[in-house]
Amino acid sequence: MQEQILFAGFGGQGVMFVGQLLAYAAMDANYEVTWIPSYGPEMRGGTAHCTVVMSDKPIGSPIVSYPGIAVAFNNPSFEKYEPIVATNGLLVYNSSLIDQKPQRTDIQMLAVPATDIADELGNLRLTNIVMLGALLAARPLLTLDQLRHALEGHIPSHRRNLLDLNLQALERGAALVLHTPQM
Amino acid sequence: MAKEMLKGNVAIAEAAVRAGLQAYFGYPITPQTELLEHLSKRMVELGRVFLQAESEVAAINMVYGAACTGVRVMTSSSSPGISLMQEGLSYIAGSDIPTVLIDVMRGGPGLGNILPSQGDYFQVTRSAGHGDYHPIVLAPASVQEAIDFTVLAFDLAEYYRHIVIVAADGQIGQMMEPAELPEMRPVNEKRPEWALTGAIDRDPNIITSIYLEGHEMEAYNLKVQAKLKEVKKSEARWVEHWTEDMDLLVVGYGTAGRIAYSAVEEARERGMKVGLLRPQTLWPFPEKRLSELTDEIEAVLVVEMNAGQMLEDVRLAVSGQIPVGFYGRMGGVVPMPDEILDAIDTHYKRLAIRLRDKERV
Numbered sequence: 001m002q003e004q005i006l007f008a009g010f011g012g013q014g015v016m017f018v019g020q021l022l023a024y025a026a027m028d029a030n031y032e033v034t035w036i037p038s039y040g041p042e043m044r045g046g047t048a049h050c051t052v053v054m055s056d057k058p059i060g061s062p063i064v065s066y067p068g069i070a071v072a073f074n075n076p077s078f079e080k081y082e083p084i085v086a087t088n089g090l091l092v093y094n095s096s097l098i099d100q101k102p103q104r105t106d107i108q109m110l111a112v113p114a115t116d117i118a119d120e121l122g123n124l125r126l127t128n129i130v131m132l133g134a135l136l137a138a139r140p141l142l143t144l145d146q147l148r149h150a151l152e153g154h155i156p157s158h159r160r161n162l163l164d165l166n167l168q169a170l171e172r173g174a175a176l177v178l179h180t181p182q183m
Numbered sequence: 184m185a186k187e188m189l190k191g192n193v194a195i196a197e198a199a200v201r202a203g204l205q206a207y208f209g210y211p212i213t214p215q216t217e218l219l220e221h222l223s224k225r226m227v228e229l230g231r232v233f234l235q236a237e238s239e240v241a242a243i244n245m246v247y248g249a250a251c252t253g254v255r256v257m258t259s260s261s262s263p264g265i266s267l268m269q270e271g272l273s274y275i276a277g278s279d280i281p282t283v284l285i286d287v288m289r290g291g292p293g294l295g296n297i298l299p300s301q302g303d304y305f306q307v308t309r310s311a312g313h314g315d316y317h318p319i320v321l322a323p324a325s326v327q328e329a330i331d332f333t334v335l336a337f338d339l340a341e342y343y344r345h346i347v348i349v350a351a352d353g354q355i356g357q358m359m360e361p362a363e364l365p366e367m368r369p370v371n372e373k374r375p376e377w378a379l380t381g382a383i384d385r386d387p388n389i390i391t392s393i394y395l396e397g398h399e400m401e402a403y404n405l406k407v408q409a410k411l412k413e414v415k416k417s418e419a420r421w422v423e424h425w426t427e428d429m430d431l432l433v434v435g436y437g438t439a440g441r442i443a444y445s446a447v448e449e450a451r452e453r454g455m456k457v458g459l460l461r462p463q464t465l466w467p468f469p470e471k472r473l474s475e476l477t478d479e480i481e482a483v484l485v486v487e488m489n490a491g492q493m494l495e496d497v498r499l500a501v502s503g504q505i506p507v508g509f510y511g512r513m514g515g516v517v518p519m520p521d522e523i524l525d526a527i528d529t530h531y532k533r534l535a536i537r538l539r540d541k542e543r544v
Contacts, residue, residue, distance in 0.1 A: 020188070020359065029190055035188070035359040060445030064356050065519040094412060109509045142296060 001056050003141055004064045006150050007128075008049035008074025008081055009094070014128030018071075019050035022132065025142050025150035026054040034062035047076045054141065069139060071131055073114075075100060090137050094127065099141035110138050110139055110177065122164070133173025186361040191351065192217035192328050194362055195259070195285055198333040199281075201367045206232035208245035212261045213297040214353035216286035221257065232372075232513040239264040243271030250280040251390045253378025255337055255371065259285035260352075261302050261383050263294060267377075272346060273312025276407075277392030279377075281311045281340035282521055284311075284318075284348045285333070287356040298515025299353035299438055304492035307348050308466040316407055318346040319414060320465040324441040326360040328463070329437040334365055344377075344416060348453025350465060354438045354490065354517060420463040421472060425451055429458035430538075431531055432476055435486035438464045438517065446523035457530050465493065478500050481538065484508045484530045486523055506533075 009015040019035055021051065024035040029052045038049045051067065053059050053145055066086040072078040072093040085091050090108045096115035113135040118126040136142060151166050189197075196218045199207075206223050219235070226233035228309050233251070236242035241260050249256040259438050260268065265286050265464035288303045289298040302365035317338055321332040329351055330508045336347040374380050379388055424444060426432070435443040450457040460476065462469050477483075480506050485494045489508045498507050510526035 024188055024360060027186065033361060034190075036354065037357055038294070039353070058444075060448060061442040062354070062360075063519065065521050067281060075306075141522045167475050 002059070003054050003069065003139075005052045005054075005066040005069040005135070006049055006067040006081060007071045007073070008050070008077035009045055009128075010045065012050050013073045014125060015048055015066070016050050017131050018128035019052045019059055021147070021150055021154065022142070023052050023054075024154045025146045026052070026167060028153070029142055029146050031056060032059050034059050036062045045106060047074065049077070049081075069135065071135055072098065073127065073131065074098065084141035090135075090139055092131060092138065094131060095101075096127075101113065109140070110134060112173060112176060114173065117176070118169065121165060121169055121172065126165060129166050129169035133170040134177050135173075135177075137174040137177035144170060186206070186363050188359050189326050189330075189364070190217060190359045191326050191329050191355040191357060192287065193221045193376075194220035195308050195333050195349065195356075196424070197225065197364055198330040199257055199283070199337070200229070202334040202336070202337045203232065203255050203367050203368045203370045204257055204483050205370055205471060206234075206256045207258065208234045208242040208249070208256075209258045209260065209433070210235050210236050210239050210242050210264060212239075212264045214289055214356045215259050215261050215285065217356070218285065218287070220282055224304075234425050239267035240271065243268035243275075247271055247275050247278070247280070248280055250275065250282050251278070251379045255281075255283075255341075255376035255379065257283040257285065257337075259287070261287045261289045261297075262291050262300070262306075263289075265303060265306060266318050269312040270403050271312075272318070273310070274314045274316050274317070274392050275310050275342065276312060276346055277403075278313060279407075280390065281337075281338045281344050282346050283333070283340050286345060286348055286350050288350060288352040290513070291464045292321055297353065298319070299355075299357075299488060299517050300513070300515050301350075301352055301437060301488040301492070302513070303350060303438060304465060304489060307350050308496075309470070311346065311348065314500040317411060317465075317466045318348045319343070319418060320348045320350050321518045322440075322463060323355055323464050324437050324461060324463075325362070326355070327362040328357065328382070329355055330347045330364060332463070339418065341375075343410060345410065352438050353515070371502075398506070410420075415467040418468040419467045419471065420462060421469040422461045423457040424461075424462060425450075426458035426476065427455060429479070429528065430456040430481045431484060431534055432460055432461045432480045432482075433484045433486060433527065434462070434473070434493070436465060436493065439486045439511075440516055441522050442520055445520035446527055449520065449524050450527045450531070454529065455530065457527055462493070466497045468493075468500070472494065473497065473500040474502070477504050480505065482506045482508065482534050484510065484520065484526060487511045488518065488528070489513060
């Protein structure tokens with residue numbers, strides 16, 4: 001098994017952290033894993049992305065041309081990454097902010113109103129965790145329990161008070177997929 | 184120690200601390216700034232020296248001075264900063280003192296950009312400054328190797344009284360991977376005999392790189408060459424994958440070698456007889472091993488993130504016996520596994536045609 005997951009969005013949407021969180025959980029579950037950020041001359045308000053590769057074998061390249069899974073948080077990311085998802089892959093997109101219609105018919109599309117759900121939970125910064133919950137429900141790379149442990153283990157100490165809220169966000173994202181009939 | 188998720192730059196910095204680094208002098212530059220940032224906190228916590236110099240030129244000369252006192256000392260930078268350090272490096276090499284330098288290479292020439300590159304191969308392996316010498320150059324392909332080679336660099340530097348460069352690239356510096364840090368080693372309180380420590384109750388030591396008489400300078404050079412001969416004999420390191428029963432050998436180091444691993448793995452799955460040689464030392468280059476392998480294969484494909492620099496060392500080792508192909512990307516562009524696979528496929532097909540023609544004759 002080898003899976004490549006690309007997370008992309010505006011700076012500040014928690015794209016880097018959510019990739020790291022997945023990487024921590026993958027490491028704790030004894031997978032080989034790499035996390036690599038885009039670190040070019042990024043513009044404020046522009047897009048940032050990171051790629052996570054998890055595998056049960058040693059990982060050669062930490063970057064790929066055609067990721068199996070892309071998670072798009074905003075319109076520019078959707079435009080940029082919809083075309084490069086591998087055939088039969090998955091595109092999870094934040095339908096609260098992305099108003100475009102998907103073009104591809106050879107990949108699975110998963111619309112998640114993540115920013116709206118985060119808003120309901122009372123903190124827009126939970127958008128990334130809602131997206132991750134939905135992703136893991138659609139593709140069981142790791143269990144929600146494994147993610148819970150990673151969150152508990154790696155949330156910065158000054159953010160510990162937000163742990164419960166993060167766990168709720170993870171479950172809300174997952175519930176959305178599990179309780180919605182998929183096409 | 185358990186594995187932790189570590190960023191390459193931070194891992195190198197922490198590995199240096201645990202290897203007993205006593206003094207660090209440097210100047211920030213992307214993509215290695217996290218290294219400096221980590222040390223600025225850790226060295227101060229431990230009561231060791233951390234100094235942000237006013238430039239790379241100042242930093243390397245501070246390193247020179249500190250190294251003369253026999254303490255474990257290091258600096259780090261990225262390509263343009265390494266260019267600025269050339270004069271200081273040559274003085275250090277000409278004084279036979281141990282120094283560790285980390286180069287997290289980025290796209291160039293010129294100010295270039297901050298993206299991963301291997302454009303410094305010539306700069307670090309050929310001399311790193313004027314005069315006849317080669318630094319020892321280690322090229323990590325993972326965060327774990329970045330840690331291991333940083334520790335090794337200090338040991339080799341001290342053993343040979345020589346410059347050891349860890350030549351990583353922006354990708355190794357920026358990526359996170361699970362890796363294991365070594366135990367904290369005690370700082371070595373005992374200074375070597377040659378060190379400048381104040382000459383109380385002993386004759387003064389002199390450390391210099393000035394030999395005004397030609398024959399004296401030549402005698403010194405002969406000593407350096409004898410040392411390098413020993414390094415060449417003992418310190419070449421490399422990793423091989425699928426090198427039994429192969430027709431085509433791919434050679435790549437660092438990030439390019441790691442990405443080539445993915446491509447070669449896929450080529451094997453498609454039935455191509457391809458292997459991978461990944462040099463871990465760029466100087467000394469594993470020329471003896473490559474030369475042995477040359478007898479068993481039909482062609483070589485070199486993969487680098489530059490216009491073909493290690494390519495020259497590969498050609499020297501292969502000595503024109505078989506064709507040597509090249510695939511490279513420049514300016515901070517990292518080759519993708521499928522690009523390298525295409526290059527393997529092309530060279531493999533050419534090889535098949537040539538082998539068929541040979542049979543006909």
